Amino acid sequence: KAGVTQTPRYxxxxxxxxxxxxCSPISxxxxxxxxxxTPGQGLQFLFEYFSETQRNKGNFPGRFSGRQxxxxxxxxxxxxxxxxxxxxxxxxxxxxYGYTFGSGTRLTVV
Amino acid sequence: QQPVQSPQAxxxxxxxxxxxxxxxxxxxxxxxxxxxxxxxAPVFLMILLKGGEQKGHDKISASFNEKKxxxxxxxxxxxxxxxxxxxxxxxxxxxxxxxxxxxxxTKLSVKP
Numbered sequence: 237k238a239g240v241t242q243t244p245r246y247x248x249x250x251x252x253x254x255x256x257x258x259c260s261p262i263s264x265x266x267x268x269x270x271x272x273x274t275p276g277q278g279l280q281f282l283f284e285y286f287s288e289t290q291r292n293k294g295n296f297p298g299r300f301s302g303r304q305x306x307x308x309x310x311x312x313x314x315x316x317x318x319x320x321x322x323x324x325x326x327x328x329x330x331x332x333y334g335y336t337f338g339s340g341t342r343l344t345v346v
Numbered sequence: 347q348q349p350v351q352s353p354q355a356x357x358x359x360x361x362x363x364x365x366x367x368x369x370x371x372x373x374x375x376x377x378x379x380x381x382x383x384x385x386x387a388p389v390f391l392m393i394l395l396k397g398g399e400q401k402g403h404d405k406i407s408a409s410f411n412e413k414k415x416x417x418x419x420x421x422x423x424x425x426x427x428x429x430x431x432x433x434x435x436x437x438x439x440x441x442x443x444x445x446x447x448x449x450x451x452t453k454l455s456v457k458p
Binding site for chain 1: 390437450
């Protein structure tokens with residue numbers, strides 16, 4: 237079966253811009269979780285969606301938001317980008333059986 | 347509330363054994379273990395639920411001591427392919443499903 241698909245793989249944005257990342261979970265999985273990975277902070281939990289509802293949220297500013305659609309695909313949005321937002325953004329599905337992570341989106345803010 | 351992993355890094359020769367520890371200050375419901383190779387996404391190794399069970403995956407096994415809120419990952423007869431960064435992720439009773447908190451990782455390097 238197809239894995240977790242994230243698009244795009246790479247992004248370069250300018251400070252102040254906004255960005256939208258997309259994630260399609262494994263078919264049949266209704267939960268999608270988002271993580272930010274940086275060398276200094278490691279894997280930081282952003283939020284989790286289940287059946288179009290945000291079920292959990294990590295400790296990130298309101299500039300970080302997300303949503304989930306009826307087909308379980310999820311998007312996350314970061315507004316007013318800052319240099320510190322440069323990171324690998326990972327989405328994952330299937331926590332009950334062990335996460336399957338997507339390949340991630342590498343965001344660089346310049 | 348982030349679990350603490352130790353050691354931060356370890357270097358092994360092929361065939362040697364290693365233990366990676368994960369400790370939490372919270373009562374844990376489950377512990378997950380993942381391995382991430384450079385430039386790749388983390389890959390799931392195993393999940394341990396409360397009850398002190400031990401699981402195995404080839405020559406990699408793990409234990410979970412619920413009372414001590416600790417888990418250990420055991421790598422025996424290490425192979426070059428074991429190199430990577432190992433993360434534990436924890437679910438605690440105060441949190442909800444889908445909210446794994448990860449440790450900062452243990453970088454494992456296996457040399458020929």
